Protein backbone atom coordinates (compact mmCIF):
# COMPACT_ATOMS: atom_id res chain seq x y z
CA UNK A 1 0.00 0.00 0.00
CA UNK A 2 1.35 3.41 -0.92
CA UNK A 3 0.83 6.54 1.11
CA UNK A 4 0.43 9.35 -1.43
CA UNK A 5 0.07 12.03 1.20
CA UNK A 6 2.99 14.50 1.17
CA UNK A 7 5.15 14.09 4.23
CA UNK A 8 5.21 16.57 7.05
CA UNK A 9 8.13 19.02 6.94
CA UNK A 10 10.81 18.03 9.45
CA UNK A 11 13.37 20.46 10.88
CA UNK A 12 17.03 20.04 10.04
CA UNK A 13 19.60 20.27 12.79
CA UNK A 14 22.49 22.69 12.37
CA UNK A 15 25.63 23.02 14.47
CA UNK A 16 23.84 25.19 17.02
CA UNK A 17 20.82 22.91 17.46
CA UNK A 18 22.27 19.42 16.87
CA UNK A 19 22.42 18.36 20.55
CA UNK A 20 18.77 19.41 20.96
CA UNK A 21 17.58 17.42 17.95
CA UNK A 22 19.79 14.38 18.56
CA UNK A 23 19.35 14.03 22.35
CA UNK A 24 16.03 12.32 21.83
CA UNK A 25 17.74 9.33 20.21
CA UNK A 26 18.96 8.59 23.74
CA UNK A 27 15.67 9.66 25.31
CA UNK A 28 17.14 12.92 26.58
CA UNK A 29 15.73 16.43 26.27
CA UNK A 30 18.95 18.41 25.92
CA UNK A 31 19.01 22.17 26.44
CA UNK A 32 21.74 24.76 26.18
CA UNK A 33 22.70 26.22 29.55
CA UNK A 34 24.85 29.20 30.45
CA UNK A 35 28.15 28.16 32.05
CA UNK A 36 28.39 31.46 33.92
CA UNK A 37 24.98 32.12 35.49
CA UNK A 38 23.32 28.71 34.84
CA UNK A 39 20.35 30.21 32.94
CA UNK A 40 18.77 27.89 30.36
CA UNK A 41 18.85 29.00 26.73
CA UNK A 42 15.93 27.93 24.59
CA UNK A 43 16.10 28.25 21.67
CA UNK A 44 19.85 27.76 21.52
CA UNK A 45 21.65 31.05 20.96
CA UNK A 46 25.13 32.47 21.16
CA UNK A 47 24.73 34.79 24.14
CA UNK A 48 22.94 34.40 27.44
CA UNK A 49 19.89 36.67 27.85
CA UNK A 50 20.68 36.99 31.54
CA UNK A 51 24.42 37.74 31.68
CA UNK A 52 25.46 38.02 27.99
CA UNK A 53 28.09 35.32 28.40
CA UNK A 54 28.86 33.22 25.34
CA UNK A 55 29.98 30.26 27.47
CA UNK A 56 27.57 27.34 27.52
CA UNK A 57 27.15 23.61 27.83
CA UNK A 58 24.39 21.15 27.02
CA UNK A 59 22.49 19.58 29.89
CA UNK A 60 19.65 17.13 30.18
CA UNK A 61 16.36 18.70 31.24
CA UNK A 62 13.83 16.76 33.29
CA UNK A 63 11.42 16.33 30.38
CA UNK A 64 8.56 17.39 32.64
CA UNK A 65 6.45 20.50 32.29
CA UNK A 66 2.93 21.83 31.97
CA UNK A 67 0.74 23.25 29.23
CA UNK A 68 1.19 27.01 29.17
CA UNK A 69 -1.16 27.57 26.22
CA UNK A 70 -2.29 25.78 23.08
CA UNK A 71 -4.24 26.09 19.88
CA UNK A 72 -6.14 23.49 17.87
CA UNK A 73 -5.69 23.84 14.11
CA UNK A 74 -8.65 22.90 11.94
CA UNK A 75 -7.38 24.55 8.77
CA UNK A 76 -4.88 22.54 6.73
CA UNK A 77 -1.90 24.84 6.06
CA UNK A 78 0.30 22.03 4.72
CA UNK A 79 -0.89 18.81 3.07
CA UNK A 80 1.37 16.74 5.33
CA UNK A 81 -0.63 17.59 8.46
CA UNK A 82 -3.81 15.77 9.47
CA UNK A 83 -6.36 18.09 11.03
CA UNK A 84 -7.23 18.79 13.69
CA UNK A 85 -3.80 19.02 15.30
CA UNK A 86 -2.56 21.02 18.24
CA UNK A 87 0.24 23.53 18.62
CA UNK A 88 1.13 23.69 22.29
CA UNK A 89 3.52 25.78 24.36
CA UNK A 90 4.91 23.63 27.16
CA UNK A 91 6.49 25.41 30.09
CA UNK A 92 9.33 23.15 31.13
CA UNK A 93 10.00 22.45 34.80
CA UNK A 94 13.30 24.31 34.29
CA UNK A 95 11.46 27.44 33.09
CA UNK A 96 11.88 27.76 29.30
CA UNK A 97 8.82 27.44 27.09
CA UNK A 98 8.94 25.03 24.18
CA UNK A 99 6.60 25.11 21.16
CA UNK A 100 5.59 21.51 20.58
CA UNK A 101 2.75 19.06 20.04
CA UNK A 102 0.74 17.06 22.54
CA UNK A 103 0.14 13.42 21.68
CA UNK A 104 -2.03 10.77 23.28
CA UNK A 105 -4.88 13.19 23.97
CA UNK A 106 -7.96 14.42 22.11
CA UNK A 107 -7.80 18.14 21.27
CA UNK A 108 -10.91 18.85 23.34
CA UNK A 109 -9.29 17.38 26.44
CA UNK A 110 -6.20 19.61 26.49
CA UNK A 111 -6.18 21.97 29.47
CA UNK A 112 -3.89 24.84 30.42
CA UNK A 113 -1.76 23.82 33.38
CA UNK A 114 -2.01 20.07 32.81
CA UNK A 115 1.23 18.22 33.61
CA UNK A 116 2.99 16.66 30.62
CA UNK A 117 6.09 14.60 29.97
CA UNK A 118 8.36 14.46 26.94
CA UNK A 119 8.67 11.65 24.45
CA UNK A 120 10.38 11.65 21.08
CA UNK A 121 9.23 11.15 17.52
CA UNK A 122 12.21 9.60 15.78
CA UNK A 123 13.17 10.49 12.22
CA UNK A 124 16.33 9.67 10.25
CA UNK A 125 18.33 12.67 11.44
CA UNK A 126 16.34 14.31 14.22
CA UNK A 127 14.32 13.24 17.25
CA UNK A 128 11.45 15.67 17.73
CA UNK A 129 10.37 16.30 21.31
CA UNK A 130 6.63 16.05 21.83
CA UNK A 131 4.65 15.68 25.02
CA UNK A 132 1.90 13.53 26.45
CA UNK A 133 -0.18 13.88 29.61
CA UNK A 134 1.87 12.86 32.66
Ligand SMILES: [Zn+2]
Pocket residue numbers: 034035036037038039048049050051052053
Ligand atom coordinates in the same frame (compact mmCIF):
# COMPACT_ATOMS: atom_id res chain seq x y z
ZN1 LIG B 1 24.30 33.63 31.79
